[in-house]
Amino acid sequence: MTGAYWERLWPSLRAAFCLGVIVFLISPMVIVAIVSFSSAPFLTFPPPGLSLQWYRKLSSSSVWLDAMATSATIMLPSATVATVAGTAAAVGLVRGRIPGAGLIASLIMAPMIVPVIITAAAMLGVFRAWGLQGTRTGLILAHTTLAIPYVVFTVLAAMRLVDDRLESAALTLGATRWRAFWRVTFPLILPAVLSGMLFAMVISFDELVVSIFLSSPTVRPVTVQMWSDVRGDVDPTIAAIGALLLAFSVCALLLETVLTRQRARPLVAETAGTAPKIGPKIGPKIGPKIGPGIDSRTGRRTDPGTGKRTGPGAPR
Amino acid sequence: MNDRRDARAWLVLPAILIVGVLFVYPVAWLLARSVSEPVVGLQNFKQLIETPVYLKVLWNTIVISGSVTLLCVLLGYPLAYSMAHAGDRLRRLFIFVVLVPFWSSILVRTFAWMVLLQQKGLINKTLVDYLGLIDKPLTLIYNRTGVLIGMSHILLPFMVLPLYSVLTRIEPDLAKAAASLGAPPHRNFLRIYLPLSLPGLVAGSVLVFVIGLGYYITPALLGGPGDAMIAQLIEMQIADFGNWGLAGALAVILLLGTTATFLLVSRSLIGVR
Numbered sequence: 001m002t003g004a005y006w007e008r009l010w011p012s013l014r015a016a017f018c019l020g021v022i023v024f025l026i027s028p029m030v031i032v033a034i035v036s037f038s039s040a041p042f043l044t045f046p047p048p049g050l051s052l053q054w055y056r057k058l059s060s061s062s063v064w065l066d067a068m069a070t071s072a073t074i075m076l077p078s079a080t081v082a083t084v085a086g087t088a089a090a091v092g093l094v095r096g097r098i099p100g101a102g103l104i105a106s107l108i109m110a111p112m113i114v115p116v117i118i119t120a121a122a123m124l125g126v127f128r129a130w131g132l133q134g135t136r137t138g139l140i141l142a143h144t145t146l147a148i149p150y151v152v153f154t155v156l157a158a159m160r161l162v163d164d165r166l167e168s169a170a171l172t173l174g175a176t177r178w179r180a181f182w183r184v185t186f187p188l189i190l191p192a193v194l195s196g197m198l199f200a201m202v203i204s205f206d207e208l209v210v211s212i213f214l215s216s217p218t219v220r221p222v223t224v225q226m227w228s229d230v231r232g233d234v235d236p237t238i239a240a241i242g243a244l245l246l247a248f249s250v251c252a253l254l255l256e257t258v259l260t261r262q263r264a265r266p267l268v269a270e271t272a273g274t275a276p277k278i279g280p281k282i283g284p285k286i287g288p289k290i291g292p293g294i295d296s297r298t299g300r301r302t303d304p305g306t307g308k309r310t311g312p313g314a315p316r
Numbered sequence: 317m318n319d320r321r322d323a324r325a326w327l328v329l330p331a332i333l334i335v336g337v338l339f340v341y342p343v344a345w346l347l348a349r350s351v352s353e354p355v356v357g358l359q360n361f362k363q364l365i366e367t368p369v370y371l372k373v374l375w376n377t378i379v380i381s382g383s384v385t386l387l388c389v390l391l392g393y394p395l396a397y398s399m400a401h402a403g404d405r406l407r408r409l410f411i412f413v414v415l416v417p418f419w420s421s422i423l424v425r426t427f428a429w430m431v432l433l434q435q436k437g438l439i440n441k442t443l444v445d446y447l448g449l450i451d452k453p454l455t456l457i458y459n460r461t462g463v464l465i466g467m468s469h470i471l472l473p474f475m476v477l478p479l480y481s482v483l484t485r486i487e488p489d490l491a492k493a494a495a496s497l498g499a500p501p502h503r504n505f506l507r508i509y510l511p512l513s514l515p516g517l518v519a520g521s522v523l524v525f526v527i528g529l530g531y532y533i534t535p536a537l538l539g540g541p542g543d544a545m546i547a548q549l550i551e552m553q554i555a556d557f558g559n560w561g562l563a564g565a566l567a568v569i570l571l572l573g574t575t576a577t578f579l580l581v582s583r584s585l586i587g588v589r
Contacts, residue, residue: 007501010501014394014397014398015398017394018394018395018398021391021392021394021395021472022395022410022413024391024469024472025413025414025416025417025469025472025473026413026416026417027432028417028425028428028429028431028432028469029416029417029420029424029425029428031428031431031432031438032424032427032428032431035431043431044436045431045432045437045438045441046438081334084330085330085331085334086331088327088328088330088331089327089328089330089331089332091324091327092324092325092326092327092328092329093328095324095325096324096325096326096327096328097325098325098328104328104332107332107335107336107340108328108331108332108335110335110339110340111335111339113574113578114339114343114571114574115527115529115530115547115570115571115574116530116532117530117532117546117547117550117551117567117570118343118346118530118550118567118570118571119339119342119343121346121550121551121554121563121567122339122342122343122345122346122567123338123339123342124554125342125345125346125349125554125560126341126342126345127342141334141338142338144334144338145334145335145338145339148331148334148335152331177323202419205421206420206421206422206423208421208422208423208533209532209533213554223421223423226423226424226427227423227533230423230427230430230537231537234430238427239427239431242421242423242424242427242428245420245421245423245424246420246421246424249416249419249420249421250416250419250420252419253412253415253416253419256419257412257415
């Protein structure tokens with residue numbers, strides 16, 4: 001009797017527990033957002049009233065504005081370099097037929113796995129000797145290194161789904177190597193490349209440990225400024241800056257969700273399936289048109305049933 | 317055709333150069349300090365083993381990371397289970413809810429816990445003023461409790477996501493078959509579901525444990541003097557004492573611990589399959 005009773009009660013118990021865990025996961029973020037609009041002169045929750053005073057204080061504080069500018073000028077170059085180098089590496093790893101590619105991949109991924117405190121200490125030691133400690137260049141280089149694995153990881157997954165015979169087809173039709181990649185493969189992996197870039201931007205913007213070690217009073221990113229304030233006098237300005245950081249992350253995540261949905265479409269089977277239809281079209285127009293032609297089709301059709309045997313690379 | 321294909325291998329070069337020069341070389345340099353500074357020899361490791369304070373920090377690191385892993389299993393398993401068995405819409409919401417903290421700054425999240433857990437924070441206010449359950453506010457911050465709460469919150473997504481991906485692949489018919497043969501739900505869970513979910517559970521636990529070992533920010537902000545972990549010790553050796561030899565030795569130990577856990581478990585995972 002009690003057994004059956006428990007059985008009926010169990011699902012609602014589980015639901016209640018899960019709700020609790022979700023509240024645990026989300027509430028800290030919500031609370032930072034609420035506190036940032038507090039009208040109280042000190043950090044308290046719930047706030048007695050709402051105001052924009054902390055954001056106003058933030059926008060008139062040269063310290064925080066400098067820190068934001070520093071973060072942005074570190075994030076943009078490092079995310080760009082990481083995206084370019086990471087994408088190139090992913091293409092090379094999948095297409096290069098490199099002996100020991102697995103080993104090379106794990107070498108490039110190492111900054112993602114090694115505890116960041118080790119990376120931070122190691123970079124401090126070596127960058128100091130190179131005169132890079134406390135400079136913007138040093139931080140840009142460090143963040144680039146930290147972000148590359150995430151770009152490689154994301155783009156690798158997408159590259160594995162792209163059929164190399166598509167590029168071969170473009171080549172036999174007279175496209176140059178570069179053009180074949182740029183017009184055929186690149187559009188297909190673009191969502192993954194953009195995801196990787198988002199990752200790189202978030203990593204640079206939120207990075208703290210390495211930045212603590214490599215920053216100086218003149219070059220101080222937002223997170224490091226926040227770190228030194230959190231350990232001293234905590235006022236709601238920090239909540240405002242925290243809320244801004246959170247908003248940045250949530251926007252990035254929303255964008256990434258959109259990109260993932262685009263990326264999830266299986267490319268190999270579908271492009272193979274459309275092959276007979278593009279075939280006659282490419283003839284007169286040559287290479288460049290292949291990219292968009294295939295691209296517009298891959299998105300809409302889901303027909304994994306069609307085999308790879310009729311792929312466009314077959315003539316080779 | 318063949319040599320053309322090989323030409324694309326060169327695309328790997330920029331990334332290898334960046335990671336090699338800016339990461340691999342510095343890390344090798346740091347690890348080498350452990351046996352070369354101040355003089356060549358194993359004196360740094362000897363000093364580590366002979367100093368009770370340092371041993372205490374190593375022990376703390378293992379205990380804190382282990383407790384956080386356990387907490388994440390307890391919190392994460394039911395959540396991952398519900399995610400795997402929810403409808404499409406609810407599932408997407410669940411995933412989003414797990415990913416938001418995953419993507420947001422560790423510092424901001426730790427700061428949020430400072431606001432929540434402090435003496436006059438929301439939790440104490442609720443317990444003392446609103447509910448009147450206790451007379452005096454609990455000490456939830458600058459001690460072990462604070463570290464465990466903060467770290468579990470930050471590492472929970474690393475448990476839930478791999479576990480969830482394994483749970484979605486468990487054949488629901490198996491549970492039905494067991495039920496039709498008369499297995500009561502708890503036995504069904506223990507004998508069928510739990511063993512099948514083990515790879516996900518192990519993967520999540522390893523991730524949480526290993527990432528936890530190297531944690532710096534959260535224990536530094538939420539912990540007390542007795543909760544220092546290895547990362548804080550490394551920072552202290554460098555920033556306060558300039559003792560690169562000892563910092564290098566600690567880095568060697570942390571890296572060995574991390575790799576050993578990974579290797580140990582990847583082997584046992586193969587065994588499970």
